[in-house]
Amino acid sequence: MKAPDLLELAVRNLRESVLRNSLTTLGIGVGVASLVAMVSLGIGLQQNTTRRLERSGLFDTVMVTRADAGGFGPRRRNASTAENQRVLDDNARRDFAALPGVLEAVPDIRTVAQIRYGDKPHRAMVAAVPMSAHDREAFENLQGSFFSSGSAGEAILQKSFAEELLNLSPEPADESEAGKPSPELQPLLGKELVMSYAARLSAPKAGSAQIASGASHSPATSQEASAPANSTDAELNPLLAAFSVAPETRTLRIVGILTADPDAVRGVGRARVFVPQDFAEGLQLMLPSDLGSDAAAGERTYLEISVRLRHPEDVPRVEESIRRMGFNAFSILDASRSVQTAFRIFDIFLAVFGSLALAVASLGIVNTLVMAILERRREIGILKALGASDMDVKLLFFVEAGAMGVVGGVLGVAMGWTIGKIINIGVNFYLHRQNVPPQTLWLVPWWLVFLAVGFSIFVSFVSGLYPAARAAKLDPVRALRYE
Amino acid sequence: MIATPQNGSGTIETQEICRHYTLGAAVIRAVDGITLSVKAGEFVALLGSSGSGKSSLLNLIAGLDRPTSGSATVDGHRLAELSSEELARYRRESVGIVFQAFNLVPSMTVAENVELPLRLAETDRGERSERVRRALDQVGLGERLAHRPSELSGGEQQRVALARALVNSPRILLADEPTGNLDSRTGVEIMKLIGDCNQRGMTVLLVTHERPLAEAYATRLLFLADGKMVAEQPNTPNRAESGAGA
Ligand SMILES: Nc1ncnc2c1ncn2[C@@H]1O[C@H](COP(=O)(O)OP(=O)(O)O)[C@@H](O)[C@H]1O
Numbered sequence: 247m248k249a250p251d252l253l254e255l256a257v258r259n260l261r262e263s264v265l266r267n268s269l270t271t272l273g274i275g276v277g278v279a280s281l282v283a284m285v286s287l288g289i290g291l292q293q294n295t296t297r298r299l300e301r302s303g304l305f306d307t308v309m310v311t312r313a314d315a316g317g318f319g320p321r322r323r324n325a326s327t328a329e330n331q332r333v334l335d336d337n338a339r340r341d342f343a344a345l346p347g348v349l350e351a352v353p354d355i356r357t358v359a360q361i362r363y364g365d366k367p368h369r370a371m372v373a374a375v376p377m378s379a380h381d382r383e384a385f386e387n388l389q390g391s392f393f394s395s396g397s398a399g400e401a402i403l404q405k406s407f408a409e410e411l412l413n414l415s416p417e418p419a420d421e422s423e424a425g426k427p428s429p430e431l432q433p434l435l436g437k438e439l440v441m442s443y444a445a446r447l448s449a450p451k452a453g454s455a456q457i458a459s460g461a462s463h464s465p466a467t468s469q470e471a472s473a474p475a476n477s478t479d480a481e482l483n484p485l486l487a488a489f490s491v492a493p494e495t496r497t498l499r500i501v502g503i504l505t506a507d508p509d510a511v512r513g514v515g516r517a518r519v520f521v522p523q524d525f526a527e528g529l530q531l532m533l534p535s536d537l538g539s540d541a542a543a544g545e546r547t548y549l550e551i552s553v554r555l556r557h558p559e560d561v562p563r564v565e566e567s568i569r570r571m572g573f574n575a576f577s578i579l580d581a582s583r584s585v586q587t588a589f590r591i592f593d594i595f596l597a598v599f600g601s602l603a604l605a606v607a608s609l610g611i612v613n614t615l616v617m618a619i620l621e622r623r624r625e626i627g628i629l630k631a632l633g634a635s636d637m638d639v640k641l642l643f644f645v646e647a648g649a650m651g652v653v654g655g656v657l658g659v660a661m662g663w664t665i666g667k668i669i670n671i672g673v674n675f676y677l678h679r680q681n682v683p684p685q686t687l688w689l690v691p692w693w694l695v696f697l698a699v700g701f702s703i704f705v706s707f708v709s710g711l712y713p714a715a716r717a718a719k720l721d722p723v724r725a726l727r728y729e
Numbered sequence: 730m731i732a733t734p735q736n737g738s739g740t741i742e743t744q745e746i747c748r749h750y751t752l753g754a755a756v757i758r759a760v761d762g763i764t765l766s767v768k769a770g771e772f773v774a775l776l777g778s779s780g781s782g783k784s785s786l787l788n789l790i791a792g793l794d795r796p797t798s799g800s801a802t803v804d805g806h807r808l809a810e811l812s813s814e815e816l817a818r819y820r821r822e823s824v825g826i827v828f829q830a831f832n833l834v835p836s837m838t839v840a841e842n843v844e845l846p847l848r849l850a851e852t853d854r855g856e857r858s859e860r861v862r863r864a865l866d867q868v869g870l871g872e873r874l875a876h877r878p879s880e881l882s883g884g885e886q887q888r889v890a891l892a893r894a895l896v897n898s899p900r901i902l903l904a905d906e907p908t909g910n911l912d913s914r915t916g917v918e919i920m921k922l923i924g925d926c927n928q929r930g931m932t933v934l935l936v937t938h939e940r941p942l943a944e945a946y947a948t949r950l951l952f953l954a955d956g957k958m959v960a961e962q963p964n965t966p967n968r969a970e971s972g973a974g975a
């Protein structure tokens with residue numbers, strides 16, 4: 247028989263026992279719905295968490311320090327051999343940026359500065375933030391706006407520092423208030439701050455006069471050639487020869503106030519004032535690394551460079567490349583990986599429970615079709631007497647099972663989608679009352695729609711296997727015996 | 730299928746054909762070594778009392794059942810050598826079958842019932858309705874296309890069944906007590922239609938236990954008893970005579 251005829255006959259057979267077949271189909275629908283609801287809940291939770299993890303900036307970033315520096319990561323025994331040791335300078339930065347998959351390599355620039363608001367001086371750690379941090383979670387609930395450009399003289403303040411500037415007593419940490427703009431702090435936006443800091447001025451060539459002599463707190467000396475008077479001088483001399491330090495002031499305009507703390511992981515070293523990266527680099531801030539022995543070479547060096555990648559998957563590869571260059575590299579990807587594994591197990595768990603309902607539904611198909619064989623014994627006998635082959639009969643039952651699978655699958659996806667939607671609305675209603683921003687806990691991706699319908703059809707076919715084989719084997723002589 | 734020179738010959742031959750049923754220790758010899766030969770265009774009646782094996786023999790010839798031993802060659806096909814797929818094809822192309830119980834599909838209309846063999850034979854859709862109408866016209870039911878079998882009388886149902894058997898234009902018609910469920914007048918109507926088929930050249934093998942009907946239409950009578958052929962006699966049909974009596 248040709249496919250359209252098979253389909254036509256199958257549909258008319260299904261319509262013959264509308265109630266029974268509808269109930270069976272509904273059973274499949276409920277099974278598919280539970281599967282879809284379960285899996286989509288898993289996917290939703292996973293995406294939600296993964297997105298948060300990704301936006302935290304912890305998982306697509308490799309932090310690089312000098313091989314002989316302490317701090318993160320495993321220390322390698324031979325890391326500090328002379329030939330292996332490289333300086334974390336702008337050359338290194340360019341090398342990192344040139345690695346495939348790297349979005350940018352940003353040196354950590356932070357220093358303690360005096361911040362003047364009105365006539366009151368304050369002390370605060372100032373840190374540079376690249377423009378790419380705009381989409382980071384920490385800057386999500388920014389009161390005001392992000393920097394207008396990388397080189398703008400603008401500042402984003404930590405909320406507690408903003409409160410300090412206005413002489414407000416710090417608000418008690420109220421969970422429900424998180425992420426909400428504070429009207430008391432609003433007047434600060436657009437106001438100006440004056441930042442005073444220690445600038446590192448490049449030294450003139452050997453023998454020439456010191457330009458910023460008035461500014462430096464040590465008298466200028468010539469090169470290493472001049473013998474140091476004591477041991478302290480012996481250490482300082484090369485540094486002093488390489489650059490001098492001068493106090494500088496800059497005016498910053500306040501553009502935003504942060505409720506979240508992007509620097510939380512740094513503990514005591516965390517910054518309370520953030521400025522754009524390019525702007526900060528232009529300031530020639532005196533950095534702690536400037537006191538290291540490498541600084542004598544005259545080049546700027548950094549304590550740490552953050553290498554941000556396009557895709558978190560590239561982290562291990564880039565990490566390895568950087569290690570091979572002779573640096574310390576560290577990332578939190580491993581932590582992320584175990585989170586992914588946990589979610590995969592969670593998904594499988596949910597899918598198994600969802601499938602259980604579908605398995606029960608598939609028994610319904612077997613039952614319905616076996617009943618249909620008993621009822622349609624004579625009809626099958628007639629078909630065979632008229633020349634239907636075993637395959638025709640088998641296919642007819644298959645198509646009937648498949649049709650129930652298609653309808654049940656589509657129905658089930660629709661039901662599952664609705665169930666998920668209701669869960670979402672319910673949860674968000676609750677979250678809203680708890681003053682938590684809305685979350686997408688539940689997500690039905692297109693692949694799940696097709697997979698669920700496909701799985702439903704597959705299950706139906708498998709369920710139809712036995713009834714179809716049984717119908718095909720039916721002896722027409724017995725079926726048509728006239729009693 | 731292999732086209733043999735005899736293909737579509739319209740002949741029926743059996744060689745010592747047997748069909749034994751085993752029920753526990755007992756063996757029922759429903760058909761027990763029957764050899765017969767029906768030429769193309771013949772009208773042969775199989776007569777015998779109930780349980781003599783008439784239906785069993787017809788089912789073997791129809792390819793609905795397989796013999797325990799012996800063989801049948803029908804319309805050029807050696808049935809024992811055909812696969813079940815080929816046997817199905819033989820049933821839809823070479824023979825038309827009519828049963829005592831009509832065996833219409835109750836959920837289908839008259840037209841759909843008659844269309845079934847065309848569906849199975851994968852006949853083009855465009856061609857089907859015309860062939861269904863022609864087959865139903867032959868049995869005088871051209872106006873009842875949309876009716877359900879339950880809306881028809883017994884005689885009309887059997888005429889639909891006959892149209893269904895004829896719609897694929899087979900060379901051979903096999904009829905198993907086609908009048909058994911009908912009163913004598915409608916039975917005669919059906920016999921007339923079967924007689925017409927034979928007149929147009931179809932080979933007819935009719936199973937019946939009503940001797941007068943057989944004598945009115947058949948060109949040869951075969952008598953069965955206990956699965957064996959016990960007698961054979963030529964017959965000169967007298968269609969007019971049977972019309973009144975039977
Ligand atoms: N499937 C079967 N199993 C067992 N015995 C059967 C079966 N079919 C037919 N028979 C027996 O075979 C014999 C012949 O039956 P059948 O061919 O139907 O006779 P008829 O059509 O002449 O009345 C009967 O005795 C019947 O009981």
Ligand SMILES: [Mg+2]
Binds near residue numbers: 783784785
């Ligand atoms: Mg019989």
